Structures are given as structure tokens and as C-alpha cells.
Amino acid sequence: MKLVRYGAAGAEKPGLIDAKGDLRDLSAHVDDIAGEALSDATIGRLAALDQASLPLVPGNPRLGPCVGSIGKFMCIGLNYSDHAAETGAAIPEHPILFMKATSAVVGPNDTVSLPRGSEHSDWEVELGVVIGKPAKYVSKEDALDYVAGYCVINDVSERKFQTQLTGQWTKGKSCDTFGPIGPWLVTRDEIEDPQSLAMTLDVNGERRQTGNTATMIFTVAEIVSHLSQLFTLQPGDVISTGTPPGVGMGMKPTPVYLKAGDVMELWIEGLGSQRQSVVMDA
Template sequence: MKLCRFGAPGQEKPGMLDGDGVIRDLSAVIGDIDGMTVSDTELAKLKALDPASLPAVDGTPRIGPCVGNIGKFMCIGLNYSDHAAETGAAIPEHPILFFKANSAIVGPNDMVMMPRGSTHTDWEVELGVVIGKTCKYASEADALDYVAGYCVVNDVSERHFQTKLTGQWTKGKSCDTFGPTGPWLVTKDEVGDVQNLSMSLDVNGKRMQTGNTNTMIFTVAQIIEHLSGLMTLHPGDVITTGTPPGVGMGIKPDPVYLKKGDVMELEIEGLGKQRQEVGQDA
């Protein structure tokens, strides 16, 4: 099942994608796609619906973030062995955790705005994990039982802010619009092996990132085990799990960064596509 949220920012309605790729309006059934509606019980109710019984959404509405009212937006860094190699970083002993401000979250096709004065804004296609039920002290063996589904995330990053503005990575990760999420929340039963999904990102039509979740250093299950041992994970929390090689920062001999007017297009197998034009704050 593919769920989405459509409409103007702050006014999104819940939707479901039918077998023909038509968005069906779920507004009469649920209030939103969020922590209240991503439990196994609630998702089972949605799966039982006949999409043809729901109103079709006309036209091509804006697609919003696929999860509303996200509680925690957690990010894992340096989690692909081939990405760590391109950056010259050592393989981490434990998952590297940082948080992205919720104010960074936007729809999958919304404009990405580089902050004032930015010259080092970079791209990162990532697998997002949406938690479906309260999770504390999960084991690796049962960790995926707590997942509602998966989505595409672009972990946009301002590298100067991230590495030069004394402090943690959060400074370079939390700028407004730096968290495009969606288009779909794809339930785990439809995804299959989450550790074998191809992923890619193009800038201006040129392939920059090509990867697969099979090169993750820490699997989704291991990440959930680790994080749930540190804090309680709640329904509607999102974990983005690291990026494969091909980021601008890693290009040799000279890094390449985004500029106003650039277009990013990214995709993860079975989870959909994103497209963002890049602007810059005055």
C-alpha cells in the first residue's frame, strides 16, 4: 500500500495510491497520515478498503511530506561503506546519530532553498524508515516489527555549516527545506527486502549517486535496535539511514556543490521519485 498527503503546505489531506496510479482521497476515513494512523491495526483497516470506493483526486495536486506531525526526525551518518570510503572517513563503530529540525521537512517536489550565503549545499538520497508503534529496547531480530513503512528522503546538507561552524552536524542539516520526504509512505509488506533496494540521484540530468541499501554498514534492524536502546521511538518518528557514494563533497579533485537553478531528481526502488529545483534565500 502506498499512502501520501496532498494539497497546499499545512493543508495536506491523506491519500492512497490505487493500482492505476490514481490518488484516492482518504479524508472521509482518517484525518491524516501520522503517528495516530500508522499502527498495524490502523494500516490493516486501510488495506481492507476498496480504493475504487474512495473519491479520485482530480488534476495533479502538490504532494506533501508523506508523514504529518513527525515527532523525531533522526538521521544516521556515514552508513554506507562506499560513501565512507569516498569521504576518507573511518568506518564508525556505532551508528552516527544527528537530528534534522522538523522545520526542514518539505514535500518531495518542493523547492529546496539554499540559505543566505550558502556555497556548499550538497545532495544525499536516503532511505527513510517510518516507525509504526512505540519501540524501546528492540532486538535486531524483532526491530522491523516496529516499522510502518519506508520512503525516500533527500538529506540536503550545507557542508560549510556542517563542518566549519563549530558544533554538531545539525547546523548544516537543518536549514529550511533541507528534508524533502516522500512521495509515498510504502508499507513494509510491499517493500520486500529493505536491504536490497537500488537508489539513485541525478543533478541536471547527470547521474551523481548510484547505490544499493545492501552496502549499509548498519542495517535498518541494527539501527532501530541501537536507537531504541537510547530513547523511545514513537509512531510517526522518521529515521533516515545514510547515503551511498556520489555526493558533491566527495568529488575529486574538486568538490561540486549545488547552485541556484539546479534540479535534483532522486529515486529508490519501489518507493517513488523526487524532483527539486534549487533556489537561494536573498
């Protein structure tokens, strides 16, 4: 199933994309694509609905973030062997964890606004993992059972803020609009192997990133298990699992960064596409 949230920012309604690609309203069945709606029981109930009988949503409404009421927005750094190589970083012994402020979350096609004075903002296509039920001390073998589904995430990053403002990476990762999520949440039953998904990112029509989740250093199962040893993962928590090579700061001989007027287009196999125009904060 492809679950979506549509409508004006802050007032999104729950929906799904049917087999024909049409948007259907789920408001009579769940309040939001969040919390309890992400449980196996509720997802099973929604999957059993006659999609053709659901109200058809007319027009082409805005798609919001595919998950509402996100509790924790966790990100894994340097999790692709080929990306670590391009940055000159050593392969980490354990997953590198940093947090992204939930205020950064926007829809998949919303505008990305660079903070004042930004000259080092970068792109990162990433596989997003959405937790469906509480997970604590979960084994690697059982970890995927706690996943509600998967989505596309653009982990937009201001590299100077990230590395030169003294402190943690969170500073460069949490600027407003730096967390586009969606277009939809694809339930885990539709993704046979999260470690075999192709992904791309273009800037202004030029291919910048080409990768596959097969080159992740830590698998989705290993990440979920590892994090659950540290703290409880809750329904609606989001994990962004790292990016393949091709980021702007890794370009040779001179890094290339985002500027006003740029357009980013992201795609992950089976999970859909995003498109963001870039502007500069006033």
C-alpha cells in the same frame, strides 16, 4: 499500500495511490498519515478498503511530506561503506546519530532553498524509515515489526555549516527545505527486503549517486534496535539511514555543490521519485 498527503503546505489531506496509479482521498477514514494512522491496526484497516470506492482526487495536486506531525527526524551518518571510503572516514563502530530539525521537512517536489551565502550545499539520497508504534529496548530480530513503512528522503546538507561552524552536524542539516520526504509512504509489507534497494540521484540530468542499501554498514533492523536502546521511538518518528557515494563534497579533483537553478532528481527502487529545483534565499 502507497500512502500520501496532498494539497497546500500545512493543509495536506490523507490519500493513497491505487493500483492504477490514481490518487484517492482517505479523509473519511483517517485524519492524517500520522500518529495512530501508522499503527498496524489502522494500516490493516486501510488496506482492506475497496480502493475503487474511495473518492478520486482530480487534477495533479501538490504532494506534501508523506508523514505528518513528525516527532523526531533522526539521521544516520557515514552508513554506507563506499560513501565512508569516498570521504576518507573510518568505518564507525556504532551508528552515528544526528538530528535534523522538523522545520526542514518539505514535500518531495517542493523547491529547495539554499541559505544566504551558501556555497557548499550538497545532495544525499537516502532510505527513510517511518516508525509505526512505540519502540523501546527492541531486539534486532523484532525491529522491523515496529516500522510502518519506507520512503525516499533527500538529506540536503550545507557542508560548511556542518563542519566549520563549531558544533554538531545538525547546523548544516536543518536549514529550511533541507528535508524533502516522499512522494509516498510505502507500507512495510510491500518491501520484502529493505537491504536490497537500488537508489540513484541526478543533478541537472547527470548521474551523481548510484547505490544500493545492500552496502549499508548498519541495517535498518540494527539502527531501529540501537536507537530504541537510547530512547523511545514513537509513531511518526523518521529515520534517514545514510547515503551511498557520489555526494558533491566527495567529487574529485574538485568538490561540486548546489547552486540556484540546479535540479535534483532522486529515486529508490519501489519507493518512487523526487524532483527539486534549487533557489537561493533572498
